[in-house]
Amino acid sequence: MFKKILSLSLALLMVVGAISVLASCKKETKTTAVKAALICLHGDSSTYDKNFIDAFKTACANKGLSTTDYTVVTDIPEEGTACYDKAAEFADDGYNLIFADSFGHEANMLKAAKEFKNVQFCHATGTQAHTAGVANYHNAFASIYEGRYLAGVAAGLKLVELYGETITDENAKIGYVAAWPYAEVISGYTSFFLGVRSIVPNATMEVKYTNSWYNEAAEKTTAQALIADGCKLISQHADSMGAPTACEEAGIPNVSYNGVTGTNTFVIASKINWVPYFEACIDAVKNGTAIEASYTGTIQTGSVEITAVGAAAAAGTQAKLDAVKAELIAGTRKVFDCSKFTVKNAKADESDFSKAAYITMDEEGHLTGYKADVNDDGTYTGETEVIKTANGITYFAESDFRSAPYFDIIIDGIILA
Amino acid sequence: MKKKTADRSTAPEQEPTQSGVKSRFELPFHIVKRPHIAPWKKILIYAIALVGGMLLSSLICAVFSKNGKNPLDFFGQLFNGSFGTPRKSWLLFLETALLLGASIALIPAFKMKFWNLGGNGQILMGCLCAYSCSYWLGGKMPDGLLLLVMFATSVAAGILWALIPALFKAVFGTNETLFTLMMNYVAAGVVLYFRSAWIKNGSGQFPTLDHGILPSLDKYSAALTVFVFFVLTVLMFVYLRYSKHGYEISVVGESMNTAKYVGIDVKKVVIRTMILSGAIAGMVGFFLIARTGAGLSDTSPNNMGFTGIMTSWLAGFNPLLMFLSCFFIAFLTRGMTQVRTDFGFTNSSVANIVIGLIYFCVISCTFFVNYKIVFRGKSGEKTDLDRKLANQVRGVK
Numbered sequence A: 001m002f003k004k005i006l007s008l009s010l011a012l013l014m015v016v017g018a019i020s021v022l023a024s025c026k027k028e029t030k031t032t033a034v035k036a037a038l039i040c041l042h043g044d045s046s047t048y049d050k051n052f053i054d055a056f057k058t059a060c061a062n063k064g065l066s067t068t069d070y071t072v073v074t075d076i077p078e079e080g081t082a083c084y085d086k087a088a089e090f091a092d093d094g095y096n097l098i099f100a101d102s103f104g105h106e107a108n109m110l111k112a113a114k115e116f117k118n119v120q121f122c123h124a125t126g127t128q129a130h131t132a133g134v135a136n137y138h139n140a141f142a143s144i145y146e147g148r149y150l151a152g153v154a155a156g157l158k159l160v161e162l163y164g165e166t167i168t169d170e171n172a173k174i175g176y177v178a179a180w181p182y183a184e185v186i187s188g189y190t191s192f193f194l195g196v197r198s199i200v201p202n203a204t205m206e207v208k209y210t211n212s213w214y215n216e217a218a219e220k221t222t223a224q225a226l227i228a229d230g231c232k233l234i235s236q237h238a239d240s241m242g243a244p245t246a247c248e249e250a251g252i253p254n255v256s257y258n259g260v261t262g263t264n265t266f267v268i269a270s271k272i273n274w275v276p277y278f279e280a281c282i283d284a285v286k287n288g289t290a291i292e293a294s295y296t297g298t299i300q301t302g303s304v305e306i307t308a309v310g311a312a313a314a315a316g317t318q319a320k321l322d323a324v325k326a327e328l329i330a331g332t333r334k335v336f337d338c339s340k341f342t343v344k345n346a347k348a349d350e351s352d353f354s355k356a357a358y359i360t361m362d363e364e365g366h367l368t369g370y371k372a373d374v375n376d377d378g379t380y381t382g383e384t385e386v387i388k389t390a391n392g393i394t395y396f397a398e399s400d401f402r403s404a405p406y407f408d409i410i411i412d413g414i415i416l417a
Numbered sequence B: 001m002k003k004k005t006a007d008r009s010t011a012p013e014q015e016p017t018q019s020g021v022k023s024r025f026e027l028p029f030h031i032v033k034r035p036h037i038a039p040w041k042k043i044l045i046y047a048i049a050l051v052g053g054m055l056l057s058s059l060i061c062a063v064f065s066k067n068g069k070n071p072l073d074f075f076g077q078l079f080n081g082s083f084g085t086p087r088k089s090w091l092l093f094l095e096t097a098l099l100l101g102a103s104i105a106l107i108p109a110f111k112m113k114f115w116n117l118g119g120n121g122q123i124l125m126g127c128l129c130a131y132s133c134s135y136w137l138g139g140k141m142p143d144g145l146l147l148l149v150m151f152a153t154s155v156a157a158g159i160l161w162a163l164i165p166a167l168f169k170a171v172f173g174t175n176e177t178l179f180t181l182m183m184n185y186v187a188a189g190v191v192l193y194f195r196s197a198w199i200k201n202g203s204g205q206f207p208t209l210d211h212g213i214l215p216s217l218d219k220y221s222a223a224l225t226v227f228v229f230f231v232l233t234v235l236m237f238v239y240l241r242y243s244k245h246g247y248e249i250s251v252v253g254e255s256m257n258t259a260k261y262v263g264i265d266v267k268k269v270v271i272r273t274m275i276l277s278g279a280i281a282g283m284v285g286f287f288l289i290a291r292t293g294a295g296l297s298d299t300s301p302n303n304m305g306f307t308g309i310m311t312s313w314l315a316g317f318n319p320l321l322m323f324l325s326c327f328f329i330a331f332l333t334r335g336m337t338q339v340r341t342d343f344g345f346t347n348s349s350v351a352n353i354v355i356g357l358i359y360f361c362v363i364s365c366t367f368f369v370n371y372k373i374v375f376r377g378k379s380g381e382k383t384d385l386d387r388k389l390a391n392q393v394r395g396v397k
Helices: A002-027 A047-062 A082-092 A103-115 A144-163 A183-197 A216-228 A242-250 A275-287 A317-330 A344-348 B002-014 B039-064 B071-083 B086-111 B119-137 B143-172 B176-198 B223-242 B244-254 B256-261 B266-290 B304-314 B319-342 B349-364 B366-370 B384-394
Strands: A036-039 A070-073 A097-100 A120-124 A137-142 A173-178 A204-209 A234-237 A254-257 A266-272 A294-297 A304-306 A359-361 A367-372 A387-390 A393-396 A414-416 B029-033 B371-375
Touching: A036 A047, A036 A082, A036 A275, A047 A070, A047 A275, A070 B319, A082 A097, A082 A103, A082 B086, A097 A103, A097 A275, A103 A120, A103 A137, A120 A275, A137 A144, A137 A275, A144 A183, A144 A234, A144 A254, A144 A266, A144 A304, A144 A317, A173 A183, A173 A216, A183 A204, A183 A234, A183 A414, A204 A216, A216 A234, A216 A242, A234 A242, A242 A254, A266 A317, A275 A294, A344 A359, A367 A387, A367 A393, B039 B071, B039 B349, B039 B366, B071 B086, B071 B319, B086 B119, B086 B223, B086 B244, B086 B266, B086 B304, B086 B319, B119 B143, B119 B176, B119 B266, B119 B304, B143 B176, B143 B266, B223 B244, B223 B266, B223 B319, B244 B256, B244 B266, B256 B266, B304 B319, B304 B349, B319 B349, B349 B366, B366 B371
Parallel strands: A036 A070, A036 A097, A097 A120, A120 A137, A137 A294, A173 A204, A173 A234, A204 A414, A234 A254, A254 A266
Antiparallel strands: A266 A304, A359 A367, A387 A393, B029 B371
């Protein structure tokens, strides 16, 4: 009797089990639960990292992730294996979507991606995904050069407001605090400079590097040095409040990056809005679809933004920016329009870092061809022709062949100090 | 102003009498140096300081937590960060081992009171040599041979960076503290120079290496490093405690003149010991690069040359106790990264406060190891100890 009851109950149990398994199969609608992690180089005291952290939290909240499903780790250095270790720890802990925000994290992220095939690794500003051939490793950037160009237009209008329609060469000199002398930064300040030149054709720009992404003291002293050199307006591509603070103290207008500084000398800032990318990645993991290997957010996708104009902006700035933005979107204006700048100095450059071998130009010094170092294979040689013509404009096609910028020519009018 | 000085001059006349009439403020306790302390008391004092510091930290973290975490979560996450998965445990031991390496590189010099603050620079030079050998020679020779070359050059560079200040100290009597400290910046400058010369895209990023990577005995490529530095630490203990060299080092540390009169060649000992220091520091640099083929940076040593000073002092210059001090610091560092993440801190400031606080508690408790506090009896009566001290002064037993 006992045996019968036992076997009966066991059979019953099996049936119930089978049904529940089948039922759960039916319920499954092919969506995967997303657990997302963000690895940051610095904390939220860096404007750059704060921009990522805020966007990450917004995107996760928008996509209905609970606070236990996403996490942020800050202050993970680029050197050594810290980033790989952290990414691997996240993968061990069941995270299936891992972001890293700094250029130097790339090698470590790529290594982790090769090891954890079921986890998606997304790396901002990186250069290797399009050639690495690792399916779960992705790069992302935005056409921030468009945003910087617009910020440059606002800066030009400010100069006009301060010094009148015809500006002397002395008053048309601006300064730029730059982090590192590589394409991402060069592309950034060139687009800003071209924006200024679209308003003030005789503008020149002095650029000083800090060789650091986040060094508040160095950024401040560099900005002060530029002001002392006679720069009438300062912009920066570095992550602290160093340059804006120096401008505030000296009463020099400042065009910022990654957000409003809240200072009285603040003109405008451009920034990358990472929310669209984060949301797209979360959706892709949820639905099991592929993430683009090298994603470029644009002004249209909402990835490139300019902030509201600041206290120091010239009157009528917003209207002008709206007009220029419309032209950029329509494609009737190109940021790197080759007819708008010359590269004679770069062609004559004989230093170790010269790009002259990859440049072809016409008699006036306008670019007619350029082989850019798009495939980052460690040889530092240009291999991809990036000059295109569309709508009757010959232009440098930035961020077309990979998301991370590759415009690395020092154009005429930019003075490296 | 005048009144005050007048008060002071008359103060001794108003000394309290035995009857206990107080005429001035007296602290209700004395601080007395301990000639000796029982080991269990010492351990108890450290344990109380550690637990106290952590309790305080857990409260601070809970107060600042952005997502309503409580103090218990603090301890949970501290252990989760250190031991949560096999990977985390291995990385904890790896960090302990590297820190041990940096500490045993400093300890022999410290024992002879040669204040070597240049650990960072010596490690960095080791990193630089290991990296550049692999960067330029990788693929041009067998990996085994390449590893040997990397190892040899790293050790040689570490020795060179330690030997320069040692020679100046031995020959010219130069201040070694400043000299070794400045050598750190020279080393960083050398790395930055090669970075700007070799990395043509201007990004300031040395790429990771494909050649000259040590074999990984385990999944996390940690075991070999852990093994090497754990063994080296024990060997260093034996060397300092039982060898003739070790004895000479301690004599030089106690008194240069004594060393001279007993016939120890002080110059030789200083130079020989710094060669040893530099060699071990260079080795740490080699392992930092060759363990996984990591990229180089001027901050590659992760300040271990300075953290090693703290671990050495905490351990009282005893290599075996350094297992504890290095483990403690590695545990705290790794654990706090996890706490920071879990508590929703998006910058490191709270974590740094907490780590500083715990260090402070542990370091400052050595005061109670060296001194004890003796409370006075009621109404200012002198305690037994006071009487004992008074008797000692008078020469009565």
